[in-house]
Amino acid sequence: MESVTELAKSLDWSPLWISLKTGIVATVISFFLGLWAARKVIKKDYRMKSVLDGILTLPMVLPPTVAGFFLLLIFSRRRPLGMFLDDTFNLQVVHTWLGCILAATVIAFPLMYRNARAAFEQIDADLVFAGRTLGMSETSIFWRVVVPTAGPGIASGTILTFARAMGEYGATSMLAGNIPGKTGTLSQRIAMVIQDGDYVTAGFWVIVVMVIAFIAIFLINLITGKQMKNVRKW
Amino acid sequence: MRLNADIRKKTADFSLDIEIASDADRIGILGESGSGKSMTLRSIAGVEDISSGRIEVNGRVLYDSQTKTNLKPQKRNVGYMFQNYALFPTMSVLKNVMAGLGKPTEEKRAKAMEMLKRFRMEGLENRLPGELSGGQQQRAALARIMVTEPELILLDEPFSALDAYLRDRMQLEMTEMLKDFPGQVLMVSHSRDELYRFSEELFVLQAGRVIRHGATADVFRDPESIEAARLTGCKNFTRAEKTGDKTLRLSDWGLEVKMTKYIPDGITHAGYRAHRFVPVWGERQDNCIRFIPVREDELPFEKNYYFRPENIESDSVHADDSIISWFVQNEEQKEIDKRGLPDWLRLNEEDILLLK
Numbered sequence: 001m002e003s004v005t006e007l008a009k010s011l012d013w014s015p016l017w018i019s020l021k022t023g024i025v026a027t028v029i030s031f032f033l034g035l036w037a038a039r040k041v042i043k044k045d046y047r048m049k050s051v052l053d054g055i056l057t058l059p060m061v062l063p064p065t066v067a068g069f070f071l072l073l074i075f076s077r078r079r080p081l082g083m084f085l086d087d088t089f090n091l092q093v094v095h096t097w098l099g100c101i102l103a104a105t106v107i108a109f110p111l112m113y114r115n116a117r118a119a120f121e122q123i124d125a126d127l128v129f130a131g132r133t134l135g136m137s138e139t140s141i142f143w144r145v146v147v148p149t150a151g152p153g154i155a156s157g158t159i160l161t162f163a164r165a166m167g168e169y170g171a172t173s174m175l176a177g178n179i180p181g182k183t184g185t186l187s188q189r190i191a192m193v194i195q196d197g198d199y200v201t202a203g204f205w206v207i208v209v210m211v212i213a214f215i216a217i218f219l220i221n222l223i224t225g226k227q228m229k230n231v232r233k234w
Numbered sequence: 235m236r237l238n239a240d241i242r243k244k245t246a247d248f249s250l251d252i253e254i255a256s257d258a259d260r261i262g263i264l265g266e267s268g269s270g271k272s273m274t275l276r277s278i279a280g281v282e283d284i285s286s287g288r289i290e291v292n293g294r295v296l297y298d299s300q301t302k303t304n305l306k307p308q309k310r311n312v313g314y315m316f317q318n319y320a321l322f323p324t325m326s327v328l329k330n331v332m333a334g335l336g337k338p339t340e341e342k343r344a345k346a347m348e349m350l351k352r353f354r355m356e357g358l359e360n361r362l363p364g365e366l367s368g369g370q371q372q373r374a375a376l377a378r379i380m381v382t383e384p385e386l387i388l389l390d391e392p393f394s395a396l397d398a399y400l401r402d403r404m405q406l407e408m409t410e411m412l413k414d415f416p417g418q419v420l421m422v423s424h425s426r427d428e429l430y431r432f433s434e435e436l437f438v439l440q441a442g443r444v445i446r447h448g449a450t451a452d453v454f455r456d457p458e459s460i461e462a463a464r465l466t467g468c469k470n471f472t473r474a475e476k477t478g479d480k481t482l483r484l485s486d487w488g489l490e491v492k493m494t495k496y497i498p499d500g501i502t503h504a505g506y507r508a509h510r511f512v513p514v515w516g517e518r519q520d521n522c523i524r525f526i527p528v529r530e531d532e533l534p535f536e537k538n539y540y541f542r543p544e545n546i547e548s549d550s551v552h553a554d555d556s557i558i559s560w561f562v563q564n565e566e567q568k569e570i571d572k573r574g575l576p577d578w579l580r581l582n583e584e585d586i587l588l589l590k
Contacts (some may be wrong), residue, residue, distance in 0.1 A: 130320035134334030
C-alpha cells in the first residue's frame with residue numbers, strides 16, 4: 001500500500017491531463033461536427049448518401065496508423081496546407097497538442113456521426129413536419145425537437161466518442177508524437193513504460209484509465225437518463 | 235372560393251391530380267388508404283413538394299407553379315393535425331403548445347395556458363405526451379394548432395389512432411372544440427361515418443383523382459359511380475340495363491324494377507344499401523327479390539343476413555359476388571322474430587343508386 005502512494009506521489013501526472021483535455025476537446029468538436037454532418041447526410045438521396053457516408057466513416061475503419069499517415073501528409077510543414085497554416089496563423093500541427101486533438105477528433109468523429117445519423121433516421125418525420133407547420137424555424141426544430149428526441153442515440157455516440165478519443169494511440173503517435181508534458185498521452189505512456197519493463201507503473205495507469213472510463217460513462221448515463229422519461233422500458 | 239387547391243404530383247408509382255375548391259367551413263375528403271388523401275393534405279401544408287398546380291387560401295397564394303410561388307410551411311399559416319398527433323415527445327404539454335409561438339414570454343405562456351384550459355387540459359400542462367391518454371393527446375395537438383391561429387386546419391385521419399369508444403366521444407368533442415374556429419377545416423378519412431357527421435362538402439378520392447364532390451348529403455344520396463358508392467358504404471351492386479323509360483333491369487339479381495321517374499341514359503350499374511331493404515311476407519310485390527338466406531351474423535345492435543337472389547343469369551359473376559347483404563336493426567328484427575324470415579325483399583325506388 002505504501003509503495004502505491006509513493007508511486008502516485010513520484011509520478012508524472014501530465015499524461016492524464018493531456019489525455020483528458022484531448023478527449024474533452026475532441027468530443028466537443030466531434031459532437032457538433034457529427035450532428036451537423038449527420039443532418040446534412042440524411043437529406044441526400046440514396047447514392048450521394050452512400051458516398052458521403054463512406055468518406056465520413058473511413059477513419060473508423062482504417063487502421064489508425066493509416067489515418068495518421070494521411071494526416072502527416074496533409075499537415076506536415078513541408079506540405080502546402082501545413083506550410084500555409086504555419087505561415088499565416090503560426091499554427092503547427094505536427095508534434096504539438098493540436099496534433100493530439102486533430103488525431104483524436106479524426107479517429108473518434110465517425111462514432112459520433114454514425115450514432116447521430118442512426119438516431120436521426122429513427123425520428124418520425126412528422127415531428128419535423130409538425131414543427132414546420134407550427135412555424136418553428138429549422139434551427140429551432142433541430143435543437144429543440146430533433147436532438148432531444150434523438151437523445152439516447154446521441155448520448156451513446158458521445159460516450160463512445162469520448163472513450164475512443166481519450167484512448168487514441170496510433171494516429172496520435174504518428175502526428176503528435178510522444179513528447180512528455182506536451183503530447184505524451186496516457187495510452188502512449190502505458191506503451192512506453194511497458195517497453196521499459198515497468199509493469200507496476202503501467203498497471204497503475206491502466207487502473208486510472210478504467211476508473212475514468214467508468215465514471216465518464218456512468219455520468220453521461222445519469223445525465224441523459226433523467227431526460228429519457230419518454231423512453232419506454234421493454 | 236376560400237380554399238382553392240389544384241394539385242398535380244407525379245411519382246414513380248403514383249399520380250395525384252385533383253382540384254379542391256370550396257367555400258364550406260367543414261370540408262371532407264373520403265378515400266381508401268393510398269388514394270392520395272394524406273398526400274393532398276401534405277401538399278396544402280407545404281410539407282410535401284408537388285409537381286405543379288396552384289394553392290390558394292382566402293385569396294392568399296401559397297403555391298403557384300406558374301409564378302414559381304412556393305411558401306415555406308412556416309409561412310402558410312395552415313394548421314396540420316397528424317394522424318399520430320406528432321406531439322414533441324421530450325417537451326411537456328405546455329411547451330408543446332408554446333412551440334409555435336416563438337420566443338417564450340410570460341404573455342405567450344398565459345395564452346398557451348388559456349388554450350389548454352379551453353381544451354380541458356388544466357393540470358396536465360407539465361405532463362409529457364407519453365403520459366397522456368389518446369384523447370388527451372388529441373386535445374393537446376389541437377390546442378397546439380389553435381394557439382397559432384391558422385386560417386385553415388387540416389385533420390389527417392384524426393380518429394384512427396383511438397379505440398372505438400374514444401373515437402365516438404372525440405368526434406363529438408372535435409366538433410365542439412372547433413365550434414368557435416372561424417376558418418375552414420379540411421378532414422381526411424376513410425370512414426364515411428366520421429365524414430358524414432363532420433363535413434358540409436365532400437370530395438371522394440380514388441387513385442389520385444376526385445371522382446365525386448358535392449354537398450355531403452347529396453354525395454351519399456347519389457354517389458354516381460360504383461367506386462364512390464362503395465366508399466360511401468354501399469354493399470350491394472349489380473349490373474343494370476335500361477329497358478324502358480321507367481324500367482331498369484338489374485341483371486345480376488334477376489329483377490326488373492319499375493320506377494316512377496325517368497331513368498337517365500348511360501346507367502351501367504345499380505347499387506342498394508344493405509339497410510334499405512324492406513321485408514315482405516307472402517305475395518310478391520313489385521320490385522321484390524326472392525330472399526334465400528345463405529348466412530347470418532349477429533351484431534350487438536343489428537343482424538346481418540346474406541342471401542342469394544333467385545334466377546341468376548347464366549353469364550352472371552361468380553356465386554360469391556352475387557351474395558347480397560341485408561342489415562337489420564333491432565326494431566325490425568323484432569318483427570322478423572315474430573313472423574319468421576321474409577319471403578321477399580322489396581327495393582325502394584328512391585334508394586336505388588343509379589351508377590355509371
